[in-house]
Amino acid sequence: MNRTAMRASQKDFENAMNQVKLLKKDPGNEVKLKLYALYKQATEGPCNMPKPGVFDLINKAKWDAWNTLGSLPKETARQNYVDLASSLSSSLESSSQVEPGTDRKSTGYETLMVTSEDGITKITLNRPAKKNAINVEMYHEIMRALKAASKDDSSITVLTGNGDYYSSGNDLTNFTDIPPGGVEEKAKNSAILLREFVGCFIDFPKPLIAMVNGPAVGISVTILGLFDAVYASDRATFHTPFSHLGQSPEGCSSYTFLKIMGPAKATEMLVFGKKLTAGEACAQGLVTEVFPDSTFQKEVWTRLKAFAKLPPNAMRISKEVIRNREKEKLHAVNAEECSVLQERWLSDECMNAVVNFLSRKSKL
Numbered sequence: 001m002n003r004t005a006m007r008a009s010q011k012d013f014e015n016a017m018n019q020v021k022l023l024k025k026d027p028g029n030e031v032k033l034k035l036y037a038l039y040k041q042a043t044e045g046p047c048n049m050p051k052p053g054v055f056d057l058i059n060k061a062k063w064d065a066w067n068t069l070g071s072l073p074k075e076t077a078r079q080n081y082v083d084l085a086s087s088l089s090s091s092l093e094s095s096s097q098v099e100p101g102t103d104r105k106s107t108g109y110e111t112l113m114v115t116s117e118d119g120i121t122k123i124t125l126n127r128p129a130k131k132n133a134i135n136v137e138m139y140h141e142i143m144r145a146l147k148a149a150s151k152d153d154s155s156i157t158v159l160t161g162n163g164d165y166y167s168s169g170n171d172l173t174n175f176t177d178i179p180p181g182g183v184e185e186k187a188k189n190s191a192i193l194l195r196e197f198v199g200c201f202i203d204f205p206k207p208l209i210a211m212v213n214g215p216a217v218g219i220s221v222t223i224l225g226l227f228d229a230v231y232a233s234d235r236a237t238f239h240t241p242f243s244h245l246g247q248s249p250e251g252c253s254s255y256t257f258l259k260i261m262g263p264a265k266a267t268e269m270l271v272f273g274k275k276l277t278a279g280e281a282c283a284q285g286l287v288t289e290v291f292p293d294s295t296f297q298k299e300v301w302t303r304l305k306a307f308a309k310l311p312p313n314a315m316r317i318s319k320e321v322i323r324n325r326e327k328e329k330l331h332a333v334n335a336e337e338c339s340v341l342q343e344r345w346l347s348d349e350c351m352n353a354v355v356n357f358l359s360r361k362s363k364l
């Protein structure tokens with residue numbers, strides 16, 4: 001790279017584009033937008049395309065990024081692209097060099113940490129900077145981890161979150177990646193993914209325990225009705241703001257929550273979006289037991305290690321006896337909830353809520 005002359009050649013630019021393609025780690029949307037904008041400016045000059053519509057989120061973000069470069073000369077954009085690509089490849093390469101020993105690398109998960117020890121498989125949601133929001137990759141990885149845990153040597157499986165949140169629920173940027181078939185195809189694909197995801201919890205054969213380490217939102221709350229025990233820190237809260245988001249209940253909660261807490265309390269949560277404290281969630285039967293945050297990890301792990309010593313086949317069979325007669329019903333509820341949601345995601349109410357969050361106009 002001709003860095004001394006501070007003017008990147010066409011060859012430097014092409015090398016930089018290859019460097020970007022070969023990056024082992026995703027540099028994130030913000031950086032990708034910057035690269036896109038610099039590429040367009042370097043090859044086509046200032047943006048003179050018409051501005052995309054407000055619901056065409058991806059193209060609008062790209063247009064905004066390119067347009068922000070104003071009349072930056074092509075040569076400067078080319079140089080900036082080369083510099084950015086070079087800084088990315090050195091920072092992302094070096095960060096991947098310090099990680100080989102970590103769970104993430106050794107298990108091949110990008111959004112989870114999965115460990116298996118003392119008869120317990122622990123699946124940790126691991127996007128703490130995004131409050132463990134569940135993106136499409138995480139949905140797939142959770143399903144993969146559950147399938148592996150159902151067949152491994154462990155006798156119980158635990159789901160928890162890394163950082164201050166258990167999970168902020170569905171990653172709202174999932175709605176921005178619109179395929180060529182448009183928003184209808186996106187809604188259809190999302191409903192298929194959601195149905196498969198929830199189905200994995202319905203069918204999970206071993207005792208499944210949630211350790212809710214902090215606030216839980218949306219789908220991370222609704223699927224708790226499919227767990228066998230839910231232990232919560234007293235910092236945890238339980239929030240299903242579906243109406244606020246123009247959406248409707250999922251995770252079989254339209255059935256399980258009614259059974260767990262009765263229709264009136266379930267309606268307060270699922271229709272009016274009432275946020276529960278851990279104590280309230282325990283009083284309503286959604287949470288098994290609440291622990292002070294300072295002793296949460298120690299107390300719960302002591303208990304789980306004792307559970308994991310129980311005969312695994314007996315636990316599996318007891319779970320089957322308790323749960324199996326409900327399975328067919330749960331799959332039917334899951335299918336119905338997903339088909340209702342597929343329509344909801346296309347509504348103005350839902351699209352406006354997503355746009356407002358993504359444009360930083362609203363938060364829960």
Ligand SMILES: CCCCC/C=C/CC(=O)SCCNC(=O)CCNC(=O)[C@H](O)C(C)(C)COP(=O)(O)OP(=O)(O)OC[C@H]1O[C@@H](n2cnc3c(N)ncnc32)[C@H](O)[C@@H]1OP(=O)(O)O
Pocket residue numbers: 129130131133134139168169170171172173174190191193194217218219220241242245247250357362363364
């Ligand atoms: C396949 C599709 C299936 C769909 C299934 C449907 C499920 C329904 C649901 O799950 S509904 C629930 C959806 N979740 C939300 O609406 C939560 C949105 N998030 C918030 O309101 C807030 O972020 C918060 C209250 C959770 C936390 O607020 P706080 O101020 O403490 O933190 P930040 O807002 O600064 O968050 C830190 C960064 O994390 C990003 N982020 C948090 N939650 C989400 C999310 N759900 N989706 C996408 N991104 C999220 C946030 O944008 C910040 O990112 P930044 O640092 O890059 O700005």
